[in-house]
Amino acid sequence: MTRDELVPLYGFVQGDTLGLLVLVRTTDTVAQLAAVLQEAATMRIAPSADVFVRHRHARLDPTLTVAAAGLTALDRVELVREANA
Amino acid sequence: MLKRQEWLDLARKLDWTYSYVQEQDVFPEAMSGRPWLEHAAWQAWDEPYRTTFAEYVTGQHEKEGAIAAVRDAVGKVADFGRHDRGWLSALKLHGATLPLAEFAAVVGNLRAARFGRDSAWRTTAAFGALDELRHTQIPLAILHELVGWDPQFDWTHRLFHTNEWVAVAARHFVDELLLGANPIEFAIATNFVFETGFTNLQFVGLSAVAHDVGDRMFEKMVQSIQTDEARHAQIGGPVLRTLVEHDKAYAQYLVDKWFWRSWLFFAVVTGFAMDYLTPLKERKQSFREFVNEWIIEQFERMIHEYGLARPWYWAEFVKSTGYYHHLVYASAYTYRATVWFDFVLPGPEERAWLAEKYPESWPELDPVWTRLSERWQASGPGVEWFTHGVTPVGFCSLCQLVLCGGTPAENSARVVERDGRRFIFCSDPCAWIFEREPERYAKHLTIVERILAGEAPANLIELVRDYFGLTEATWGKDARGGRYPFLVNSPGGTAE
Numbered sequence: 145m146t147r148d149e150l151v152p153l154y155g156f157v158q159g160d161t162l163g164l165l166v167l168v169r170t171t172d173t174v175a176q177l178a179a180v181l182q183e184a185a186t187m188r189i190a191p192s193a194d195v196f197v198r199h200r201h202a203r204l205d206p207t208l209t210v211a212a213a214g215l216t217a218l219d220r221v222e223l224v225r226e227a228n229a
Numbered sequence: 230m231l232k233r234q235e236w237l238d239l240a241r242k243l244d245w246t247y248s249y250v251q252e253q254d255v256f257p258e259a260m261s262g263r264p265w266l267e268h269a270a271w272q273a274w275d276e277p278y279r280t281t282f283a284e285y286v287t288g289q290h291e292k293e294g295a296i297a298a299v300r301d302a303v304g305k306v307a308d309f310g311r312h313d314r315g316w317l318s319a320l321k322l323h324g325a326t327l328p329l330a331e332f333a334a335v336v337g338n339l340r341a342a343r344f345g346r347d348s349a350w351r352t353t354a355a356f357g358a359l360d361e362l363r364h365t366q367i368p369l370a371i372l373h374e375l376v377g378w379d380p381q382f383d384w385t386h387r388l389f390h391t392n393e394w395v396a397v398a399a400r401h402f403v404d405e406l407l408l409g410a411n412p413i414e415f416a417i418a419t420n421f422v423f424e425t426g427f428t429n430l431q432f433v434g435l436s437a438v439a440h441d442v443g444d445r446m447f448e449k450m451v452q453s454i455q456t457d458e459a460r461h462a463q464i465g466g467p468v469l470r471t472l473v474e475h476d477k478a479y480a481q482y483l484v485d486k487w488f489w490r491s492w493l494f495f496a497v498v499t500g501f502a503m504d505y506l507t508p509l510k511e512r513k514q515s516f517r518e519f520v521n522e523w524i525i526e527q528f529e530r531m532i533h534e535y536g537l538a539r540p541w542y543w544a545e546f547v548k549s550t551g552y553y554h555h556l557v558y559a560s561a562y563t564y565r566a567t568v569w570f571d572f573v574l575p576g577p578e579e580r581a582w583l584a585e586k587y588p589e590s591w592p593e594l595d596p597v598w599t600r601l602s603e604r605w606q607a608s609g610p611g612v613e614w615f616t617h618g619v620t621p622v623g624f625c626s627l628c629q630l631v632l633c634g635g636t637p638a639e640n641s642a643r644v645v646e647r648d649g650r651r652f653i654f655c656s657d658p659c660a661w662i663f664e665r666e667p668e669r670y671a672k673h674l675t676i677v678e679r680i681l682a683g684e685a686p687a688n689l690i691e692l693v694r695d696y697f698g699l700t701e702a703t704w705g706k707d708a709r710g711g712r713y714p715f716l717v718n719s720p721g722g723t724a725e
Contacts, residue, residue, distance in 0.1 A: 152681060154623050154632070154653055156640045161597060162560035163623040163632030163642050163653075165677050184620035187563050187604055188597045218651040220644045228638065 151210055153177070157185040157223045158195075168210050175206035177215075181223040194226040203229075237279060241349040244268060261344040262413030264476045271471055274347035276463035285356050289363065292453050296367060299449040304371055306378045308446065314571060314708040316442050319502035321381050321570035323435070323447075324372045326399060326498055329389035331364035333407035337419060341412035341464070350464060354412070357420075357461035364454050371450060380702045384569035392685070393697040394676050395568060398629035401673060402494055406487070413468060417480065418487040421465025425531070426488065427495045429458045430523040438503065441511040469535055477536070482665070484532060485540040489658040492546060493553070493628050500554025501561075504586075505572070509579050515586035517550045542658045545641075549634070549656075551590035555583075556633035559597045563618045565705035566693050573708045574601065576715035593637045602716065610711040619689050624675040626652035627659035634659075647671070 148171045155166045164184045168177050174197050182191040197204045199221050204213045215221065247255060258265040280288075309317065338361055341354035368385060375382040388396050389403075406418050432455035439448035472480040496516075503516040514522070525547070529539060540546065562572045575583065575598055584591040601616050608615035623632040623642070634656035635641030645652050645660060647667065653675075654660035663670050679685040685696045693699050 165621040
């Protein structure tokens, strides 16, 4: 069983101007991580329903937890629009 | 009585032949720099100004008189109060990043005045130290007058004494460039790349912009500083020539490293001023046009003359001239409370001008300003937080600046694991510089690492107040509080 811990990640929202540091929990889903990234960039980028999280060039299953997706502290993740995939 | 040309070389070229000590003990490599070469390799060192001490003192006295006269005439609060708020922000940005960096350059020049390998080099560096002391004092004196009128001008002196993120990045750059460098690296990094390649020409461009804006005080100040820079920047060329002759690979490395590091800072400070903070009607050319005309052409020609190649990342650099300062400006606009100057929201006319000047990159950047304008319209004027970020941002492990490399579609930041620790770099050149000398950089913590280590607070307000040292009176805001005529006719328009 995965312990519920905070994981800081470097997040990059496609279309945005800079990299952010977002905090998620190991038990959060990748879909929740996507929502955190959208919220963090919302004053510059309008949220979109058609996005997915990418890590090391691979699309992550939104139903996986952060831990199950293999994300660890200070990983780089990207929020990509489907149209640009 | 001897004529000038009869005694000048005797005075400038006063190099001893040592009899009680070895030359290497007088100029140890640790202090003088590498490669260590006998004096014979350096004795052809010369520069075109060949200034005597009497000429130096006379010339500087005249320049001081000219500055004082302009200050008396147009350097009062009422004179600055007439300027556009955007231009005042450009003054605050330049004012804070300039003087204490110049003070650090006093140290670098003094080290060269003692450990430079030829006496004429040492003499010119001694004048350089006096120049840089002057460049510290002039902006401090002029802008101190404005502190009581606008407390953000207090950051002219305060910035480098804080842990504000621009200050952290500036110190990381300046400490290595000016305080820590040995005379050989200092001559290449500061005199050749930074001064000859960037700031000498930057001051020419900035004084022209200041003239167009009608700011005679700033125009005179940077003109006066530029005349000093033009002289002591000459130290770099002859040092580079000898270095190329004896260790070309090291010469190329120093040029490549310092061109990139200088570029990032130059882009932020001058890019903001030329493309955003100078009123549109006063702009004669875009920042990139200025870089193309004044930086790229002459730098390419210069390094070719010295037998060197363009830096290996040249294509990335050229592309970044259309993106980098725009990405940092938009990012900083949405984190404006973390700096000490205000930001202008570009309106339709400014954005049309930027689209014309940056046809390949602006279509990717414009949607961010559409979004921000919509947010201002939704919130109404004076509601700063609705267009302000609260999530911590990432910083590059090398340059310590925000992660704004690449393009909006593809940010160039990458994470590198080393000795069990993760580093993030905004660009390939920053990663390359770090990897060449990791022992120099690895112990420095970014703001993010300080937050994660518990040294700095994660809460943005606490970070800004307690760690950066900003207050509500001094932190950056929208220069017009969201009151722009161009928002009037839009739904939810905000002009009052």
